[in-house]
Amino acid sequence: MLKIWGRTNSNNVKKALWAAEEVGVPYENIAAGGTFGVVSDPAYKAMNPNGLVPTLQDRDLVLWESNTIVRYLAAQYGRDTIWIEDTAARAKAEKWMDWTTSTLITPFRDVFLNMVRTAPDKRDHAAIEKGRQICSDLFGIVDATLESQPYLSGETFGIGDIPLGGFVYAWFEMAIERPDQPHLLAWYQRLQQRPAYQKAVMIPLT
Template identity: 40%
Template sequence: MITVWGRHSSVNVQKVLWTLAELDVPFTRETVGGSFGGNRDADFLAMNPNGLVPVIRDGDVTMFESNAIVRYLSARYRAGVLRPSDHRALAMAEQWMEWQQTSFATHVSTMFFNLVRLPPEKRNPAAVAEAAKQAAAAIRIADDHLSRHDWFAGSDFSFGEIVMGCLLWRYLGLDCEKPDAPHLME
């Protein structure tokens, strides 16, 4: 049985939970991180020296990094469901997954910390404004792609949707100006 360590409210844990649900793989979850703590304990740090969630254990595999976990699970279980078997579709799913992390998640994260996590006196409005601009530009890029394709990988749902969907959900909950993105919101 797979074990997932991580709190529900973590966007990176959410990617893993969604993946497991799509793949219909049974798992148990240990609530760790944030106000629940546990992620600085020695036994947790032995699994992830970064002290961050999610972490999973699947038999003889113990690993961290949400996107790598999503890829691992998608390759190991029900092959072809989330990890495209066609090489072109796989290339696109991988491409958008990387792009989500480097070109979208970083800006969403800056906004989330400044608008939600930090106390008002520690917030940086200039950083929020810049991140909102960059996130809006990323949204337009994703929306343009989806104006020409049904899904990020082309004609089928893939792990690209999972990682992008989790971050998009977080972004939509933030109090910032957002561009129209009819294809992304569809």
Template identity: 45%
Template structure:
């Protein structure tokens, strides 16, 4: 049976768990990362030299990098969430690459600074800078969704990019991370409401952030 390594409060593990709900296959999950340890144990490092979560084992095949895992699961199980048509597929890939290269580095200190740092230790200048940088990123997706008409990132059909960005949007819209001056993004908010209706989002992403 498919095995998923990773703690449920990791944004990158949440992507995989939501995806598995979408395709509906059985799997086992093993807690790993932060307080669970495991990621520095030699057997885990042999699977994933980065010492990060998630990692999956599908028979003899081991895979890490959450966005690659979503692509793999969609291809293996014939999910329409990774479109076959080249332009549609490339657009989904583009937003997933953008999450890794641009969004994540920009928004990291907003989430870590407020959710994973006690109030007395917070660097609020870094939090505010991250809120500004994250807002600049989310404004790009807001404009893209407004242009394409929603309800999903590229229009009528949901893709794995909606799962990836939906997990990160929880770190923008969540009550845990609100600071003064965060802009409103109407198209992004409507999209967030649409992805919020997916059972996999409700189960793995909507829960309180820790």
């Protein structure tokens, strides 16, 4: 059986679990990282020398890097679900996967770590506000795109929606001020209707 190592409250692990649920492949989730440890064990480091999560094992194949795992699951098991066959359309969707990792994640982390994983009396409010403003502007780019299409992957849900979809859950669930971005909100509401999203992403923020 396919195995996915990683703690379920990690945004990167959520991508892999969500993708596996969407394509319907049986898998075993093995808790690792954070308080679970494991990632420093020699056996784990032999699979993933970075000592990070997630790591996927599918028979003899071992992969790390969450976006790569999503792409693999889609190509291998999701041809009729989340994979996008047309090369140009797939590239347009995949750019959002990389944009999330390269552009959004740093300012978002400043907000998330302070709001979710830091005691209220120890929060860096300047970092929260700076990150919130940057993220608001970045989500404005997403909102503008979603004005003309229902999903980041185009007319139907696909791989391009998964990386940002995990972050948008936290964005709307954190007790922070957010600008009015109706198309972003409508997209989030569409994601909330997906059983795979409910199972893999919509869990308590920790």
